[in-house]
Amino acid sequence: MTSTILFLTVGSCLLVVLFLFLHASSPSSKINGRSQAQEVLNTLQAELLPNWFVDRLFSKEDREFASSQEAPGILQLFDSERKSVALSWLRQTRDYVAQLMDFHVRLSRQRPDLSPATEVKLTFEYVQFQLLCKVLAAMIRMLGPVRVRAVAEHAADMATHLGEVSEKALASLDEVVPVKVAPN
Amino acid sequence: MAAEVLEACEDLNNRTLVSLPGYFGRLIYLASMRDYNTGQYYHEGLANRFSEVVAAEALTRCHREAFQLLVQKPLAGVVDELERYMASTPAEADHLLDTWERLQPYRVAVPAQSSPVLAEFFTSNVKLALSMLKHRRSKKSQRQQPSSPQQSLVPRP
Numbered sequence: 001m002t003s004t005i006l007f008l009t010v011g012s013c014l015l016v017v018l019f020l021f022l023h024a025s026s027p028s029s030k031i032n033g034r035s036q037a038q039e040v041l042n043t044l045q046a047e048l049l050p051n052w053f054v055d056r057l058f059s060k061e062d063r064e065f066a067s068s069q070e071a072p073g074i075l076q077l078f079d080s081e082r083k084s085v086a087l088s089w090l091r092q093t094r095d096y097v098a099q100l101m102d103f104h105v106r107l108s109r110q111r112p113d114l115s116p117a118t119e120v121k122l123t124f125e126y127v128q129f130q131l132l133c134k135v136l137a138a139m140i141r142m143l144g145p146v147r148v149r150a151v152a153e154h155a156a157d158m159a160t161h162l163g164e165v166s167e168k169a170l171a172s173l174d175e176v177v178p179v180k181v182a183p184n
Numbered sequence: 185m186a187a188e189v190l191e192a193c194e195d196l197n198n199r200t201l202v203s204l205p206g207y208f209g210r211l212i213y214l215a216s217m218r219d220y221n222t223g224q225y226y227h228e229g230l231a232n233r234f235s236e237v238v239a240a241e242a243l244t245r246c247h248r249e250a251f252q253l254l255v256q257k258p259l260a261g262v263v264d265e266l267e268r269y270m271a272s273t274p275a276e277a278d279h280l281l282d283t284w285e286r287l288q289p290y291r292v293a294v295p296a297q298s299s300p301v302l303a304e305f306f307t308s309n310v311k312l313a314l315s316m317l318k319h320r321r322s323k324k325s326q327r328q329q330p331s332s333p334q335q336s337l338v339p340r341p
Contacts, residue, residue: 049299052256057305062259066312071319074312078259081308089301 037170040103045163047096049089054156057086058149079144086145086152087137093159094133101126104166111169122165129158185238192234192242196227201246207254208269214247215293223296247295255306263313270317281318284310 056062066078104122108114132155139148204210217225225243226236234242254265270277284290290310294303 047299049301053302053305056256056258059258065258065260066316069316069319071316071323074315074319077315078312081312085301085305085308088304092299092301 034170037103037107041166041170044096044099044103045167047099048093048159048163051153051156053089054149054152057082057089058145058152060146060149063146082145083140086140090133090137090140090152090155093155094130097126097129097159097162100162100166104169107166107169111172113172122162125158125162125165129155129162132158185241188234188238189241189245192230192238193246195233196230196242196246199229201250205272206265206268207250207257208265209272210250211247211254211293212269212290214243214250215295217243218247218296220292244295244297248297251293251295251298251302251306255302255309259309259312262309263316266310266313267317277317278321281314281321285314285318 063075063078063082067075069075108119132151136148136151136155139151145152201210201213204213214225217227219226225240225247227239227243230239230242233239254262257265270280273280275283288307291307294306298306
């Protein structure tokens, strides 16, 4: 019981620290106006690879094909190649979400209707995503990409969801009020 | 401009790309239309029919499409496409496989705006396809050789 309370307290403190850190971090660039904000978001979203890529990269069918070749070393080569690309994909997806969160924080500063509950929920989802990425990276290294396809799909879905949250936040902004996010 | 680019793409497809063997043939051809120093695409015939800007945009788009189609293929499909490309070139298959493995010219075939992960996935698939084809060819040549020295020593009538 004591350990649960301790765990929850430490967890909550970490969330608050992360929330404050995200809100205090200086933005890398200035966004002037909604159209520019939309442009930044579009550029960011273009970096996220589509679902078909996750299907291909973590495909069981490809591994079966490599295995059917009955050539010495081919399956090992396949596993090592897929592992390397899967880790690169994971890195890119994690960077995408980190940039997205930075964008969201800059955008949130201009919102008069900012809901702390929504922001905390988002921060919690972000932490969850980061943890998932760490677990997934370890799983890819240990088990290989094919066996962790479901987890990878979940991570891709979470990244898409976090992108949608930023899109919704942008859509809720009043067109008349210019979005000006000045650096700290 | 957009309509013109579409028309140029169609023209390029109907006149040139349709006659090229498979996706690899198209990809290599389209990549070769790009200046290595500037990254700009140039096709004289297309530029004469449309304009240099429209031709360059059409080539960029077709190159991206050809790459996308190849990357979306399962590994078995990539191997088939590479085999098809090999059969279409005058170069000897073993020589081509060795050269591609050593120099990795397929890396240059990736469009400039591609995501680094997609580019990595493509080169990884080609690397795997090359290994598989090399293995198949060595297996085939082993089968073609006489199975035992005794057979080859049988006196001819």
